[in-house]
Amino acid sequence: MAVLDGEAEREFREFARAETPALMRAAYLLTGDSHHAQDLVQSTLANVALHWRAATGHPQAYARKSLYHQAVSWWRWRGRRPETPFAVVPDATPGDDDDRERRLVVRAALARLTPKQRAVLVLRYFEDLPESETARLLGCSIGTVKSQTRHALSRLRALAPELGEVFDVTEVPR
Amino acid sequence: MSGSLRSTLHAVSRDVAVPVDLADAALRRAGRRRRAHVVAPVVAMVAVAVLVFVVTSVFSSGRHAVVPAGPVSGPGSAPSSVGAVSDVRSEFAAPIARAALMYRDRGGTPIVVSADGDAARALRVSSSAGYRGDAYALSPDGAKVAYGWQKASPVGGAQPKTQLRVVTLATGETASLALPGIGLGEPVESITWSADSARLLVQGVVTEGVEHNGGYGTTECFLVDLAPSGALVRGATVPFTGPDVDGWSADGERLLSVGERDVAVTNRSGEVVESVKLPPTPDAGRYGHLFGAGGLLWSPDQKRVAIAMARAAPGRPLTTIDGQPRPQLLRLISLAPSGSAGTSAPIDVDLGQALDAQVVGWADNDHPLVGVLSGDVEQVYSVDVRTGDKRVVVRFDPGVTWAAPQLAGEIVRAGGFR
Numbered sequence: 082m083a084v085l086d087g088e089a090e091r092e093f094r095e096f097a098r099a100e101t102p103a104l105m106r107a108a109y110l111l112t113g114d115s116h117h118a119q120d121l122v123q124s125t126l127a128n129v130a131l132h133w134r135a136a137t138g139h140p141q142a143y144a145r146k147s148l149y150h151q152a153v154s155w156w157r158w159r160g161r162r163p164e165t166p167f168a169v170v171p172d173a174t175p176g177d178d179d180d181r182e183r184r185l186v187v188r189a190a191l192a193r194l195t196p197k198q199r200a201v202l203v204l205r206y207f208e209d210l211p212e213s214e215t216a217r218l219l220g221c222s223i224g225t226v227k228s229q230t231r232h233a234l235s236r237l238r239a240l241a242p243e244l245g246e247v248f249d250v251t252e253v254p255r
Numbered sequence: 256m257s258g259s260l261r262s263t264l265h266a267v268s269r270d271v272a273v274p275v276d277l278a279d280a281a282l283r284r285a286g287r288r289r290r291a292h293v294v295a296p297v298v299a300m301v302a303v304a305v306l307v308f309v310v311t312s313v314f315s316s317g318r319h320a321v322v323p324a325g326p327v328s329g330p331g332s333a334p335s336s337v338g339a340v341s342d343v344r345s346e347f348a349a350p351i352a353r354a355a356l357m358y359r360d361r362g363g364t365p366i367v368v369s370a371d372g373d374a375a376r377a378l379r380v381s382s383s384a385g386y387r388g389d390a391y392a393l394s395p396d397g398a399k400v401a402y403g404w405q406k407a408s409p410v411g412g413a414q415p416k417t418q419l420r421v422v423t424l425a426t427g428e429t430a431s432l433a434l435p436g437i438g439l440g441e442p443v444e445s446i447t448w449s450a451d452s453a454r455l456l457v458q459g460v461v462t463e464g465v466e467h468n469g470g471y472g473t474t475e476c477f478l479v480d481l482a483p484s485g486a487l488v489r490g491a492t493v494p495f496t497g498p499d500v501d502g503w504s505a506d507g508e509r510l511l512s513v514g515e516r517d518v519a520v521t522n523r524s525g526e527v528v529e530s531v532k533l534p535p536t537p538d539a540g541r542y543g544h545l546f547g548a549g550g551l552l553w554s555p556d557q558k559r560v561a562i563a564m565a566r567a568a569p570g571r572p573l574t575t576i577d578g579q580p581r582p583q584l585l586r587l588i589s590l591a592p593s594g595s596a597g598t599s600a601p602i603d604v605d606l607g608q609a610l611d612a613q614v615v616g617w618a619d620n621d622h623p624l625v626g627v628l629s630g631d632v633e634q635v636y637s638v639d640v641r642t643g644d645k646r647v648v649v650r651f652d653p654g655v656t657w658a659a660p661q662l663a664g665e666i667v668r669a670g671g672f673r
Contacts, residue, residue: 084285097278106268126281207264220444
């Protein structure tokens with residue numbers, strides 16, 4: 082029983098190939114682990130495939146909403162928590178020691194946040210979405226986005242005080 | 256080490272290896288879900304039968320687990336036969352009944368704890384594959400629990416089957432209301448009880464919106480009445496322009512809704528009976544008319560509404576928490592009695608420079624309480640609506656700011672201060 086036929090499958094494959102890098106990077110920030118990230122993106126793309134006709138014209142938006150909703154509710158309901166296996170952090174990525182250390186510390190600190198706090202930070206400071214869009218995407222109020230952002234940043238400051246300037250956010254997401 | 260949060264997140268994200276093509280794996284997974292969908296009706300019938308049997312047996316046999324007496328909201332309470340409650344994820348207090356609804360991280364089994372009877376009762380909702388509940392809300396009188404229920408993983412483009420369910424705790428009777436079209440990611444977004452435990456405000460995402468609303472689906476907000484027969488009756492759709500709908504009036508007849516440009520009062524028929532325009536912000540051109548409203552609450556006599564918000568300041572964004580304090584104000588709006596129109600000019604009270612401000616309650620009809628966060632310290636002010644004078648009534652030490660608004664609300668309900 083094919084999920085998609087002919088032209089629809091070709092379009093979906095094209096879409097998946099183009100969007101996988103961006104979805105993987107967001108999923109990695111949300112889960113803190115490359116295997117979980119791949120699992121999350123696979124599941125997201127499966128959702129898109131199953132709703133390909135309904136999502137026609139807006140597959141990116143549909144995929145993004147599915148990704149973030151799953152990241153918040155999926156882990157909770159399946160009792161799965163992202164882990165931070167430092168031993169397998171790739172060390173071949175470019176950057177000096179300071180950069181690498183900062184990435185490690187930030188990644189470890191992100192893993193200590195709740196899924197919703199992580200989602201709010203990623204949407205606002207990685208995807209550059211304003212509060213209203215973040216709220217709409219996560220299906221919560223702007224007040225919740227504000228409070229989650231505040232508490233997330235406060236917790237990150239407490240977890241990694243040496244990165245104070247990173248979390249003293251002065252930039253304004255669009 | 257230096258760098259902004261944004262650039263650091265982008266740097267971290269580049270640490271992941273990106274697979275060349277996940278389309279095959281995704282299509283295989285989609286195929287498995289579709290096949291599962293074929294047998295789902297049979298599984299559904301069996302699961303519903305089991306669910307009905309379990310819920311009925313739990314509530315009708317009186318075999319409620321007993322926990323030792325203690326604070327109702329203490330997440331570290333002693334173990335009971337429903338399992339240790341140390342892994343409680345959320346709790347929602349019902350102040351009148353002195354009961355709390357908690358649900359646990361693993362398996363999501365909700366537990367209702369009553370302070371009066373010291374009894375813990377497990378509300379069993381299947382969380383196995385294919386079925387799930389969410390947005391649990393305990394009624395203010397502690398007698399009922401409402402939740403959204405959904406057959407998960409909708410497949411084949413079909414809409415998810417979503418229901419609103421209300422369980423009467425004393426009898427285990429469950430009333431349900433089909434919500435066709437609602438449900439994307441979660442059964443419903445939120446459920447809010449009116450103070451008299453007679454009505455519900457339900458928010459959910461309409462998935463059909465994917466086709467014609469920018470791809471996100473649209474949030475729908477509607478009222479549900481609990482009929483005397485126990486049936487759930489879907490009421491009016493509440494029009495609103497923003498994502499926040501708050502503030503049941505004490506009589507359950509009106510709702511406050513804050514949009515991007517105005518505050519609206521809606522009656523039970525979903526009609527906007529009053530709308531108060533909010534002034535545009537200096538960021539209007541760049542960010543629209545968003546403002547940083549931090550909660551809005553009716554006064555007990557339902558004649559006033561208090562809203563905390565960031566004050567417009569040239570060149571300063573209102574729409575983001577950037578770690579910098581900004582001028583905050585408390586806006587007081589006097590509303591005409593129900594059924595008539597018109598408002599007097601709003602009164603603004605300066606709250607000084609702060610990171611955030613939220614209305615947390617009313618001490619009486621003339622004194623709203625507003626929590627103000629400055630640095631790591633949160634203080635709750637009582638503000639005199641006639642003079643604008645404010646005084647600190649509660650000061651929370653650093654480290655407890657997370658719970659401060661809730662704590663303040665509890666203190667108010669207990670009549671702790673005026």
